[in-house]
Amino acid sequence: MQRALTLQKTIVQPRTRNALLAACLLGPTLVLLGVLFVYPLVDGVLIRSFSDPEVGFQNYTRLYSSVAFRNILRLTFEIALYTTLVCLLLAYPFAYFLTTLPKRRAQFFLALSLVPFWTAILARLYAWTAILGRRGIINDWLIEANLIDEPIDLLFNRTAVIIGMVHILLPFMIIILYSTMIAIDRELQDAARSLGASGFQTFRRVFLPLSMPGVYAGVLLVFIISLGFFITPAVLGGGGDITIAIFVQQQVSILNWGVASAMSMVLLVVTIILFFVFNRLFGAERMVAGALRG
Amino acid sequence: MTVVRRVSPMRVVLYIVFVGVLIFLFLPLIVVIPISFNPGTVLRFPPDGISLRWYNDFFGDQRWLDAAWLSLRLGITVAILATVLALGAAVALTRFVTVGKPLLRALILSPLIVPLIVTSIAVFEVFNELGLLRSFWGLVLAHTILALPFGVIIIESALRNFDVTLEEAAMSLGASRLVAFRRITVPLIAPGLFGAAVIAFITSWDEVVMVLFVGGARNQTLPVRMFQFLETQIRPTIAAISTLLIVALLIALVLRQLLILRQRRRMGSVRSQGS
Numbered sequence: 001m002q003r004a005l006t007l008q009k010t011i012v013q014p015r016t017r018n019a020l021l022a023a024c025l026l027g028p029t030l031v032l033l034g035v036l037f038v039y040p041l042v043d044g045v046l047i048r049s050f051s052d053p054e055v056g057f058q059n060y061t062r063l064y065s066s067v068a069f070r071n072i073l074r075l076t077f078e079i080a081l082y083t084t085l086v087c088l089l090l091a092y093p094f095a096y097f098l099t100t101l102p103k104r105r106a107q108f109f110l111a112l113s114l115v116p117f118w119t120a121i122l123a124r125l126y127a128w129t130a131i132l133g134r135r136g137i138i139n140d141w142l143i144e145a146n147l148i149d150e151p152i153d154l155l156f157n158r159t160a161v162i163i164g165m166v167h168i169l170l171p172f173m174i175i176i177l178y179s180t181m182i183a184i185d186r187e188l189q190d191a192a193r194s195l196g197a198s199g200f201q202t203f204r205r206v207f208l209p210l211s212m213p214g215v216y217a218g219v220l221l222v223f224i225i226s227l228g229f230f231i232t233p234a235v236l237g238g239g240g241d242i243t244i245a246i247f248v249q250q251q252v253s254i255l256n257w258g259v260a261s262a263m264s265m266v267l268l269v270v271t272i273i274l275f276f277v278f279n280r281l282f283g284a285e286r287m288v289a290g291a292l293r294g
Numbered sequence: 295m296t297v298v299r300r301v302s303p304m305r306v307v308l309y310i311v312f313v314g315v316l317i318f319l320f321l322p323l324i325v326v327i328p329i330s331f332n333p334g335t336v337l338r339f340p341p342d343g344i345s346l347r348w349y350n351d352f353f354g355d356q357r358w359l360d361a362a363w364l365s366l367r368l369g370i371t372v373a374i375l376a377t378v379l380a381l382g383a384a385v386a387l388t389r390f391v392t393v394g395k396p397l398l399r400a401l402i403l404s405p406l407i408v409p410l411i412v413t414s415i416a417v418f419e420v421f422n423e424l425g426l427l428r429s430f431w432g433l434v435l436a437h438t439i440l441a442l443p444f445g446v447i448i449i450e451s452a453l454r455n456f457d458v459t460l461e462e463a464a465m466s467l468g469a470s471r472l473v474a475f476r477r478i479t480v481p482l483i484a485p486g487l488f489g490a491a492v493i494a495f496i497t498s499w500d501e502v503v504m505v506l507f508v509g510g511a512r513n514q515t516l517p518v519r520m521f522q523f524l525e526t527q528i529r530p531t532i533a534a535i536s537t538l539l540i541v542a543l544l545i546a547l548v549l550r551q552l553l554i555l556r557q558r559r560r561m562g563s564v565r566s567q568g569s
Contacts (some may be wrong), residue, residue: 022390123536126382228409
């Protein structure tokens with residue numbers, strides 16, 4: 001009897017009960033996100049950008065009219081763009097090479113290339129300062145080899161920032177490209193070869209077009225993440241290399257919350273627009289694979 | 295198989311890029327370890343000798359140890375909280391939510407999309423009003439928000455691969471819904487839960503920006519202290535800490551691999567028993 005009752009209970013699932021259960025299970029998460037994430041974004045950034053110190057558009061007009069603003073935007077986009085391109089140029093052949101290896105070995109090397117990805121970011125940034133610094137390894141070696149007399153400046157510039165960012169983001173690009181490439185049917189290439197296409201032709205006319213979705217996804221994702229980088233440019237960049245994120249932090253440190261909020265809105269809006277494009281094309285799920293290490 | 299492999303110049307170029315990328319990826323790890331044993335303040339690579347001076351710097355300085363301890367406590371708390379919340383949310387999303395699911399998922403995933411610096415300045419005021427500023431629990435909540443999206447995605451996919459009929463069978467045998475869930479579902483999706491917890495821990499363990507903004511001077515986590523140290527000093531103490539972090543990571547990865555192998559072997563033996 002007892003058993004029959006339970007059975008009946010599980011089969012008949014009243015909608016209200018499910019709604020209640022869903023509310024209980026989701027409730028804590030939604031409250032947390034609502035109070036400490038959504039509300040702060042609206043109140044602490046959006047509204048503040050129009051109301052601090054006084055109501056109006058002055059924060060935006062001040063940003064827009066300053067030369068610094070345009071330089072900051074350009075620099076941020078430039079760094080993100082170069083980072084993305086270098087990632088693509090390195091990851092594409094790397095992932096392609098992996099697909100030509102036997103599966104076991106490919107998986108081993110893929111796992112291997114992810115080891116640095118899990119390494120603490122500060123540890124990696126420190127390593128770059130030790131490699132590139134004025135008293136760092138490269139300068140040390142060059143001086144010892146009598147190639148230069150004075151140490152050269154390799155650190156605290158844009159190149160150093162891009163090197164650091166590429167190192168952080170390259171694994172994302174590799175994962176996305178490899179997962180696209182491994183899904184390409186090898187028989188298509190074999191067919192092209194058997195019909196007389198050369199190796200390069202097969203690559204260009206068959207493999208490359210089929211791998212393009214991965215390229216677009218990877219490029220967009222890496223670009224989006226790059227735009228918000230703060231720690232890497234702060235550690236490896238020079239004093240003049242002010243990205244959007246660093247500008248926001250500087251404004252906050254002089255308690256200029258209004259301008260900081262306005263600049264945050266610029267970054268947020270650009271990010272959201274790019275993300276909608278990404279979501280439309282590839283779905284939000286793939287974002288997770290990538291955003292794993294922002 | 296059907297592909298004839300011959301060594302073309304293209305292949306050589308690919309090979310060089312492949313090796314180059316691997317070297318580039320591992321360069322920081324390879325460099326940091328020898329530096330950490332370097333006796334002098336000036337960087338030498340390879341080092342002139344071997345000394346544990348920089349490890350002494352770390353283990354002998356209470357501030358470093360406090361920072362590491364704070365990071366550890368924070369990471370574990372975040373891992374537990376985020377996994378529990380994500381489990382609830384994932385169960386609700388996969389089983390009970392019928393209306394507005396895309397919107398809910400978008401909301402839960404949104405902390406991934408918003409740049410950290412924006413989130414950090416956004417929460418400052420609310421944290422201040424709620425008394426969460428410069429507090430341990432404030433940091434826990436901040437990091438939980440960042441870790442939630444990963445947890446929900448990972449547990450959701452574990453639940454989707456889970457055969458619901460197993461839970462229904464338990465319930466038809468008299469288990470209550472809660473008991474069936476706890477005794478059948480949770481053990482079977484345990485790898486997903488563990489994965490979610492690990493990612494949550496790493497998210498917190500490696501996070502700098504939010505701690506800088508809402509943590510205050512008293513709550514210096516290990517990465518924040520490393521960040522501030524890097525800005526002012528060039529002592530190789532950080533090399534020693536980095537080496538410790540790298541070694542810990544490698545041990546964790548090897549353990550994970552062993553676990554996977556063991557699980558596979560067990561699965562294999564089950565399968566052979568069945569056949």
